[in-house]
Amino acid sequence: MGIRADRAAATRQKLLEAAREEFQRNGFAGGRIDAIAASAGVNKRLIYDHFTSKAGLFDAVLADNVERVAAAVPFTPGSLPDYAVALFDYWMQNSTSLRLFSWRNIELNATPASEDATYREMIRQVEAAGAAATAGLPADHLLALMFALLLAWAIPADVFQELGGQELAARRATIRTAIERLLRPVATPDTQADH
Template sequence: MPYDSAATRARLLDAAYAEFSARGLAGARVDRIAAEARANKQAIYAYFGSKDGLFDAMLAVRMSTLADAAPFTPEDLPAYAGALFDALQANPDILRLTQWAWLERTDVTPAEIDSHQSKAKAIAAASSVALSEARAMDIFILVVGLCTAWSTTAPALRALSSQASHRAAVVAATAATVSALTAAD
């Protein structure tokens, strides 16, 4: 059977997703990732350079998948909030993975900054009122916070509300936030 490097790389990324989301960057083990991917441990270093490089590549793939599942719509932020909420509920390990990254890494990459700034600029451009980029960034941060709140809330509190009810609240709160913060600028 011929060697398929693309398939090996994909298996490594999938195994890394499971390992990193369960154990974080510090707790993840290259041996477990390689074994789960049915690959040689050296393949990780050949494809990704290091465990950190594998983490970065896997995170980029998963963030791209999340962006595809919840396309950013600055002209309709409540719809975006609903789509992002749905995507996070369908893929709870993505949120866990980002939380590990926030806990274990203090550096912010230029690509992350650019991504967030471009969203704030798009929100400002889509607004029907003159909106500063700083206010647009506040709106974006609040929308993301609303979407992630359900998953990061204590299970006992989540048990007191349905996921559908919370989704509706996220969409309504996003609409109210956009309305309030565009009027206040």
């Protein structure tokens, strides 16, 4: 990489970090391009040079968020309860990540293209691991239920942290139990007759 390319990459990273902070605080609608540029210490024209639009910048921040989560919490389709607890723990320690997912859910009507491939791969892995078939649910439904549970319980992350370790431990245990129950083999008329 040349000096110009290094400088462009550094500017892009500064913009992503500033936008991450602005969007986690104010969401897409409330996030201000002027504030992002000022925080990054650059002219706001550079936002459009690097990301085309505010929406392009928001998509880049969301894609970066997914990459950070994937790097910190590897997906384990063969052990969804472990994955769910690890993701809950991550969000308890990284509330910015959680808030970005929350804003995305509130403000976007569809999964951003940057996340779509990630979710499709997760669905494929859950199907391959057989977890969805055992639970009697389509893989996308199983994952949607797991993420809904996690988001519902993790949203007020700051409150849970103030409650202390016992409350967090209880919530972790409940998440594990709920996901384990989702994964139990479906009772069929044949298996019900045996009991």
